[in-house]
Amino acid sequence: MKHTILLLCTTIVVSFVFQKCATNAITGRKQLSLISESEVQTMAASEYKNFLSANKVIGTTSGNKDALAVQRVGNKVINAIKKYYSEKGLANEIAGYNWEINTVNSNEVNAWCMPGGKIVVYTGILPITQNDATLAVVMGHEIAHALAKHGSERMSQGMIQQFGGAALSAALSSKPAETRNLFMNAYGLGSQIGGILPFSRKNELEADKLGLMFSALAGYDPKESIAFWQRMSKVGSGQKPPEFMSTHPADETRIEQLQKIMPEILSNYYKQQ
Secondary structure (H helix, E strand, O other): EEEEHHHOOOOOOHHHHHHHHHEOOOOOOOOEEOOOOOHHHHHHHHHHHHHHOOOOOOOOOOOOOOHHHOOOOOHHHHHHHHHHHHOOOOOOHOOOOOOOOEEEEEOOOEEEOOOOOOEEEEEHHHHHOOHHHHHHHHHHHHHHHHHHOHHHHHHHHHHHHOOOOOOOHHHHHHHHHHHHHHHHHHHOOOOOOOOOOOOHHHHHHHHHHHHHHHHHHEEEOOOOOHHHHHOOOOOOOOOOHHHHHHHHHHHHHHHHHHHHHHHHHHHHHHOOO
């Protein structure tokens, strides 16, 4: 009897998850999706505003070279993405994006992009990127996570674990603090409860490939990514690694994967400018 009930419950859960899966337009992969893109973009816009008001944002009007570099590189990558999506007939996928790029004065080695194109680059990562090409790889990688809806996928998984798959509106109504923490965790902004959820190996490989594509389409040499991840692998040696490392594992396996896909990227997407 217990076995029958357990089997029935498992079947119901599997059926529920299957029904809530959607095919991502850019990766072609089915992923769990309990939250609509409009919902996560609304949350992202609110949390982005809160984050900027609580941190030291460096404006470009002062002529700060770091902020100007981040804006320059970011805009080139974004324009390349818009063109690529348009050529692939996917312009509607990013029609709701209200792109924003900000540089935050912080020693933290980090960068991220939330749904709707809300981007932050910390000054702490710039000594490791060292040039525009590697900065483009980092920004392309983070934007790729947003376009591939990896954060939404992680948040959906967390909602099943914490709220039994309840709708976002219901979760926000009954447990707003927990839901907000889940969002912050899923999109790499940290949380007062627990640590940032690591991206899966599949998510990372998707973001690596798409990030290289986007930076290459913007005219940046994707081969610079190898040297960047080699430098990243040495950051935090002997101490707690930065958040960027905890969510973006830089190891020999990753570099090997980048080297494997590099010929395809160079052949199909990179045109030296």
